Amino acid sequence: MSFAAYKEIIEEGDTVILHIGHENMYPLTVKKGETFQTKYGALKHEDLIGIKFGSKVHATKGYMHVLHPTPELWTVNLPHRTQILYSTDISMVLMQLDLVPGNVVVESGPFSLTLSGTGSGSLSHALIRAVAPTGHLYTYEFHKQRAEKAVEEFKDHGLSDLVTVNHRDVCMDGFGLDHIADAVFLDLPRPWEAVLSAKQALKLQGGRICSFSPCIEQVQRVCEVLSESNFTDVTTMECLVRKFEVKSINMPEPDLGDMKDPHELGQGEGEGHSSDVKREQVDDNGSPQVKYAKVEGSSGWQYKHKTRKNSEMFSFRTALPPHQMPGHTGYLTFATLYSE
Amino acid sequence: MQLETTDSTIKENDQVIIKKEEHLKVMQVRKNRPFWMEKIKFTLNGLIGQPYGTTFEVKNGQMVRLSRKSSEEEKDADGTSGIDNRNLNDCRSNQKLSREEIYKMKKEGVSGESIVETLVENSSTFRTKTEFAQEKYIKKKKKKHLNVFTVLKPTTRLLCEMHYNKGPSKICNLRVDSLSQMLVYGNVRAHSKLMVVETCGGLVLGAVMEKMGGYGTVVQLYTGTAPVRQTLEAYNFPQHFYDSLHAFPLNKVNCLEEGEIIRQHNKNISEVQVKTEPLLLGNYGGKTSEQNIEDISDVPKEGVSEFELKKEETEEDTVTENENGLSSDRDVSKESETQNEENQEGKGAISCQQIAKRKLEEERNAKRQLKQQHLEKSRQILLERNMDGLLVACKLNPTPIVMSLMEYVAPSRPIVVYCQYQEPLMECFVKLRQRGGVVHLTLTETWLREYQVLPGRTRPNINMSGTGGYLLTGTTVIV
Numbered sequence: 001m002s003f004a005a006y007k008e009i010i011e012e013g014d015t016v017i018l019h020i021g022h023e024n025m026y027p028l029t030v031k032k033g034e035t036f037q038t039k040y041g042a043l044k045h046e047d048l049i050g051i052k053f054g055s056k057v058h059a060t061k062g063y064m065h066v067l068h069p070t071p072e073l074w075t076v077n078l079p080h081r082t083q084i085l086y087s088t089d090i091s092m093v094l095m096q097l098d099l100v101p102g103n104v105v106v107e108s109g110p111f112s113l114t115l116s117g118t119g120s121g122s123l124s125h126a127l128i129r130a131v132a133p134t135g136h137l138y139t140y141e142f143h144k145q146r147a148e149k150a151v152e153e154f155k156d157h158g159l160s161d162l163v164t165v166n167h168r169d170v171c172m173d174g175f176g177l178d179h180i181a182d183a184v185f186l187d188l189p190r191p192w193e194a195v196l197s198a199k200q201a202l203k204l205q206g207g208r209i210c211s212f213s214p215c216i217e218q219v220q221r222v223c224e225v226l227s228e229s230n231f232t233d234v235t236t237m238e239c240l241v242r243k244f245e246v247k248s249i250n251m252p253e254p255d256l257g258d259m260k261d262p263h264e265l266g267q268g269e270g271e272g273h274s275s276d277v278k279r280e281q282v283d284d285n286g287s288p289q290v291k292y293a294k295v296e297g298s299s300g301w302q303y304k305h306k307t308r309k310n311s312e313m314f315s316f317r318t319a320l321p322p323h324q325m326p327g328h329t330g331y332l333t334f335a336t337l338y339s340e
Numbered sequence: 341m342q343l344e345t346t347d348s349t350i351k352e353n354d355q356v357i358i359k360k361e362e363h364l365k366v367m368q369v370r371k372n373r374p375f376w377m378e379k380i381k382f383t384l385n386g387l388i389g390q391p392y393g394t395t396f397e398v399k400n401g402q403m404v405r406l407s408r409k410s411s412e413e414e415k416d417a418d419g420t421s422g423i424d425n426r427n428l429n430d431c432r433s434n435q436k437l438s439r440e441e442i443y444k445m446k447k448e449g450v451s452g453e454s455i456v457e458t459l460v461e462n463s464s465t466f467r468t469k470t471e472f473a474q475e476k477y478i479k480k481k482k483k484k485h486l487n488v489f490t491v492l493k494p495t496t497r498l499l500c501e502m503h504y505n506k507g508p509s510k511i512c513n514l515r516v517d518s519l520s521q522m523l524v525y526g527n528v529r530a531h532s533k534l535m536v537v538e539t540c541g542g543l544v545l546g547a548v549m550e551k552m553g554g555y556g557t558v559v560q561l562y563t564g565t566a567p568v569r570q571t572l573e574a575y576n577f578p579q580h581f582y583d584s585l586h587a588f589p590l591n592k593v594n595c596l597e598e599g600e601i602i603r604q605h606n607k608n609i610s611e612v613q614v615k616t617e618p619l620l621l622g623n624y625g626g627k628t629s630e631q632n633i634e635d636i637s638d639v640p641k642e643g644v645s646e647f648e649l650k651k652e653e654t655e656e657d658t659v660t661e662n663e664n665g666l667s668s669d670r671d672v673s674k675e676s677e678t679q680n681e682e683n684q685e686g687k688g689a690i691s692c693q694q695i696a697k698r699k700l701e702e703e704r705n706a707k708r709q710l711k712q713q714h715l716e717k718s719r720q721i722l723l724e725r726n727m728d729g730l731l732v733a734c735k736l737n738p739t740p741i742v743m744s745l746m747e748y749v750a751p752s753r754p755i756v757v758y759c760q761y762q763e764p765l766m767e768c769f770v771k772l773r774q775r776g777g778v779v780h781l782t783l784t785e786t787w788l789r790e791y792q793v794l795p796g797r798t799r800p801n802i803n804m805s806g807t808g809g810y811l812l813t814g815t816t817v818i819v
């Protein structure tokens with residue numbers, strides 16, 4: 001299995017994403033003899049082997065789809081060992097760090113990048129994709145179990161050749177890299193303590209750095225240290241995503257009683273030059289639904305309308321934002337180091 | 341080691357980004373080509389061999405390389421705290437020097453430094469300002485009148501920023517966060533095999549190609565006679581990147597199965613060619629074959645080929661939009677005019693003409709064949725029906741495009757549709773639901789806010805962008 005390339009047919013040992021329903025997915029490593037319990041009943045792993053990614057599979061009480069993993073699907077399905085970065089921030093990081101497959105800079109030796117800390121590996125998967133096939137990711141984690149778990153996961157995902165996991169405290173001991181990185185990403189509680197060794201890791205021709213911090217005080221400190229360390233173009237931003245639900249809405253029309261003749265209404269306002277408009281709204285079947293009478297009065301435009309039947313509806317399609325959504329993930333600070 | 345320097349140093353004919361304050365502009369480094377900044381004429385010759393990221397100042401018509409340190413000192417100290425400005429009236433008449441006088445000084449070649457000095461001397465309020473405010477005043481004036489700029493390597497990040505700030509309508513209002521999400525949700529990477537539909541002048545296509553690093557396949561489905569790809573030039577992609585780029589006209593998608601139609605299409609194109617070929621001669625040197633073929637199908641105007649026209653247009657609008665004192669020469673159009681005049685004169689000699697004619701004929705045939713081969717190749721790629729994804733960012737209604745191109749996407753692959761309006765994506769969402777074959781359909785919008793981070797004065801920026809467009813994403817499945 002490899003996250004790094006698509007394959008057509010599912011084999012034993014592959015990581016797959018079971019799409020059970022809207023916002024309802026599970027990651028699964030396919031092992032012969034095992035079954036997986038879903039809300040649609042039991043699914044035999046064996047039934048997945050030999051079929052195509054994207055296929056419909058049947059559990060005892062219903063069906064679901066089995067998807068090829070991508071860093072994005074992994075991010076929303078991975079086992080959390082820490083707080084993680086989500087795809088909105090991740091996409092900004094990839095763009096702002098100017099990451100490209102190694103071969104764009106193949107002339108300047110291996111493209112590489114350092115990252116700390118590894119955490120749950122959410123960002124790591126996307127970073128590896130960005131620099132593959134000729135680049136490399138160096139990732140740092142001072143928590144032993146997390147580092148080991150990450151190594152195991154990258155191996156299962158066929159990414160071992162593209163990533164090196166270091167069990168190391170980067171604030172105390174630095175990255176231990178000398179001018180080989182094109183970009184550095186920091187997701188640490190005290191990122192300013194890693195800025196100087198980040199500078200040491202970046203290529204002499206320069207590079208980009210990003211620090212992700214949930215709190216503004218961290219941003220403040222890291223920005224100061226970045227400027228002191230000759231990083232320039234320091235910018236801090238926040239990126240939030242709003243997910244919409246597409247819905248058809250039927251709004252009951254109000255019953256405002258019988259409508260007077262619009263001309264009468266116009267005169268009622270005491271206007272000599274009535275420019276009244278009568279309009280009919282027609283529904284999809286071509287039958288008039290609601291009658292509007294637009295009247296220009298002294299207080300601007302007014303609408304007087306009546307419904308034919310009390311049961312008439314104003315129907316429309318809309319995209320509803322959620323009632324509650326994440327209002328903050330973290331601040332992203334980016335900066336450039338130029339040569340010299 | 342040698343190679344290392346080539347990549348990070350500016351070379352002749354490189355497309356570079358000139359950054360002056362917050363303004364970005366793409367320029368090609370050409371020897372002896374005149375360049376204007378703040379009314380001062382100079383050439384970019386001095387850039388050649390310097391590393392990217394270098395900052396220069398223009399002094400007496402010469403570029404002087406600034407050290408990192410001194411250019412950093414020019415950095416603006418924004419902020420208003422700590423100033424007691426009760427006696428300050430914000431009024432132009434505080435400055436005795438008129439705009440015309442400043443303009444005249446610049447024209448006469450007075451250095452930015454002395455202009456700022458003169459401005460200070462002629463400011464009636466400068467002496468009444470606090471020390472902090474005086475410093476700020478000088479910095480502000482220096483920023484405006486000193487010719488300091490930095491040369492950067494074009495990247496998607498910078499190109500998107502440049503276009504979004506300059507003319508967002510030309511890139512369908514595609515903001516950098518939306519573009520970055522298109523690439524991420526499209527799972528764009530080396531060895532991808534993607535379909536791209538865009539009317540963003542090539543920005544989305546360029547971004548996709550940049551992130552694929554020359555590995556894999558891209559089929560651009562275009563409207564009109566030829567794909568528009570001006571922005572691609574700015575990327576300095578090596579030739580082999582273009583080998584993986586294919587094109588196919590959208591208006592032939594419905595009859596993709598029928599090979600005959602393609603041949604017909606080519607015939608029409610070659611008819612256009614017959615009429616216009618003489619004028620196109622000689623304008624294609626050094627361009628990629630892919631571009632050559634595409635350009636030919638456009639009817640040139642007034643003796644200037646479409647390619648040159650496009651170039652001119654882009655330059656023109658950077659000139660008109662320069663609030664920043666950046667401007668470029670018009671030598672490009674002059675060059676091509678003389679070239680065309682020479683072509684006209686050549687008609688005098690009959691035998692020469694005949695030879696030229698035969699040559700043209702051969703060239704035309706070769707080009708036509710090449711074009712046909714390319715189209716056929718694109719068609720074959722699509723007909724394999726195993727594309728790794730579809731990315732759409734255009735000003736056309738996306739639903740029909742998505743509905744007809746979906747069948748060429750393999751199962752369990754992403755579909756990413758960007759639109760600057762929400763309603764077309766709602767429609768697309770509903771149609772895809774009805775059709776089936778897509779799961780994890782998600783309609784989103786992102787919000788991007790920048791911050792000023794300064795000791796004691798950290799806050800969000802006063803202005804922010806109100807919209808970066810909408811995104812519909814999903815994953816194909818077998819029905």
Ligand SMILES: C[S@@+](CC[C@H](N)C(=O)[O-])C[C@H]1O[C@@H](n2cnc3c(N)ncnc32)[C@H](O)[C@@H]1O
Nearest residue numbers: 084085117119120121122123141142169170171
């Ligand atoms: C928030 S998590 C990173 C999550 C990661 N970006 C992701 O998307 O999955 C931060 C990680 O950094 C590690 N860490 C904190 N300080 C460190 C240090 N000084 N050296 C190395 N790792 C450190 C923590 O153990 C933790 O796992």
